[in-house]
Amino acid sequence: MEVNSRKKKLISFNKIPKLFIFLILTYSFFRGTAISGFSMFSGLGMIDHFFSVCRYIGIALMLVRGAYYLLLGLKKGKVNVSIYLILLSLLLLLTTYSTWKSGVDMEQCISFVVNIAVAAFYFHWIILSKDTEELELFTISLNILQFVNLFTIILFYGGMEYANSSTVMGSVGDVYFLGYDNGLISFVLPTIVLNYYLLQIRGKNIYKLFNLICILQVVITLSVTGIIGLFLILVLMKSRNLYKMLSGKKAIVVSGILFIGLISMQLQKLFSILLNAYNIGLTLGGRTVIWGWALEYIKESPLIGYGYNIERAKTVFFWRIGVSGAHNQILDVLLHSGIVGLFLFLVIVAVPLGRLGKIYRHEHMKYQKLLIISISVYLVIMMVESYSAYSSYPLLFVLLEFAWDMKRRMSQNASIIIKA
Template identity: 25%
Template sequence: MKLLLGAEKIFTVISLLTLTGAWFPRLYEIISGESLIVLTSEGVVALQIPFYSIYITTFALILLRWRKIIQALVKGKLLLLLVAIAIVSILWSDAPAITLRRSLAVSGATSFGIYFATRYSHKEQLHLLAWTFGIAVLSSILFTIALPAYAIVPDPNSTALGSVLQGVYIHKNVFGRMMTLSTIVLAIVAFSDSKSRYLAWITLSLAVSQVLLSFSTSSWIILAIVIALFPLYRALRWNFSWMLLLYIAVALFCGGLAVLITSNLDLVLNSLGKDLTLTGRTKVWSAVIDKIGERPWLGYGYSAFWRGNEGASAYVRLASGWKVAFSHNGLLDLWLDLGLIGVSVYLIGFFKAYTQAITWMRWSKTSYGLWHLILLTFIFLTNFSESTILKSNDIFWVLYTATYFSLSQSSIDA
């Protein structure tokens, strides 16, 4: 029995690592010579094999615990409704074949998130994630040492050195996000009373160095914000009067910071190596909003909008002057996919999970209790400039699903 349980944990860690986008996409790029930044991984059959292997195995494991799964599904109706809308959107999709394929993939990713939430306690989830991201950190370092020509790539716009680190991932921003998430997970474990906290501290220091070497300014900013929020979230465990004073202090700080940034926008953006259009993103957003206005309620169908120079996305490329493959904003991409209806369902579910995360954190007295609240904050911040909402074969959607169902369960283990 112990052997089977150990094998299941190994399967979980390998699955989580695969869902981060480590190794397989990068190796494909090296072998084929094709860039997956241009050719998305969803269109590469060879890269789908690991994911569908994970989902088939997950389905078998779910069947073994079907009673517990059904109990969880009853309490996660909003998230399931969002996935159902994605599947049904094939009826109005501009690209039904793409919608069908990717809705199956996002259903698989959702299933894995549900399995992860119902199979493991909060503490077990954090430890498995610590192993996952620890492997991601160490393998990126080893990859950089062994094959620096592939792990370190030219990028004169990001650093005076003319190159950035991307490790075992396909882009510096992907690498930066994963190392930031690694830092968060490892920090929570390191601050716990876990026997492995010393190992977590060592790996944490390596993860922080990887974030810095990615030269992903968005990752730097998000990590700084999350670090600042750690003690503030812990303070939510205090009595109400202290909480009220804290909220006032935070509001004043954020207001002052907003004024400072607004009044020195040119200086701030130039210091980050960006122009006033945020690397062209505002032009993209403007064009995307134009297309949203044409089909505001139901969108263009799940994953059916961005098709290069085909269909509606051609207008965005032409208007922005940028060969963009997504809108660089999570809510805008969701709006394009599933319209205002899909966005509304997601936001209601997100705020429900956020309030539950605050409640859970206040009741929990360990560092593990911070995990769900910090993760939701990280997802919220990330989706200002990237798109990770309802994405197939994606670790962020898996973890959001796991958090949603973990918090929705009436009995939660610490």
């Protein structure tokens, strides 16, 4: 169906103030390194405080909106209950309880849990609103942040100088406006999916440019994890056979095999020549050593884990090199919420992948396939990265919410979707 030219305009002039508000709130929740954390901006601590205040305002707005939808549902005699949000809430509550039980400071855990909850619940309400305006404003805000990040990558290639060069990130470099280069893929993947979705339902070619900007960030930084992720997406989108073999629920099995193979060192031995050629080695840049340390602590509290606390991870779990995560998302989930939490996490991922597969086989919309592949790729690259350590981690739950509610979103936009 043809979309009229006026609708192809990215955003009308009278919506710019609203976009500005969205941009501030989006950055407040998903910002990487603090602005004052860089040497050249070390005196701008007040700006970081401003965005912290904006984050609290955003939380308050979310609570107000949640109360509005609850009252509206009660008035109509039908309260919308999302199984996804119930399962996610259980996972977040378990992480909070585990943190409290371990006796550490709760501030970081609460911030971590709230950011995920806000991202998931807010995106759920965007879907309930039956309007793509807020979705577009949110997505454009994500793209603007990545355009700024691309600018910092080009201007300060190799990483911006930290105000405190003695920190781990300050010593290794590769840190930009949105954080460490290997973490960019967790910001890029959800944005690419949302861009592609809006391209298909709105026909605005600017979203193609936005996706190019997303991809350029990863390529220019030469992030091995990010480049592998983008390569897998390209291959799975183009190859029907590989898509059937490696994506959807099968991606969970593939990730499980990778997890066992990497932990046991068997996969590294198979590819030892290639790893050594790229100076990565059998330890995958020291990751296997960190995994060993993580496993030591997981064995002590396997059922519900230790909870979430970055400072403890730096000073107790992985104090030897100062990293704040286990460099493997499965191990991170086990550390945060144990076997129970990992079960909830896998259910949250597996159910929408199964649903999406059925929907795609019926509808054959390319953005559905891209969503399936992106979640599948997340699972694969999570084997060598701890994405819960990055500020963009809540965006994974935006993707999952999008996947869980795909059927509802499809019916709302059935009259304007452009088939590829």
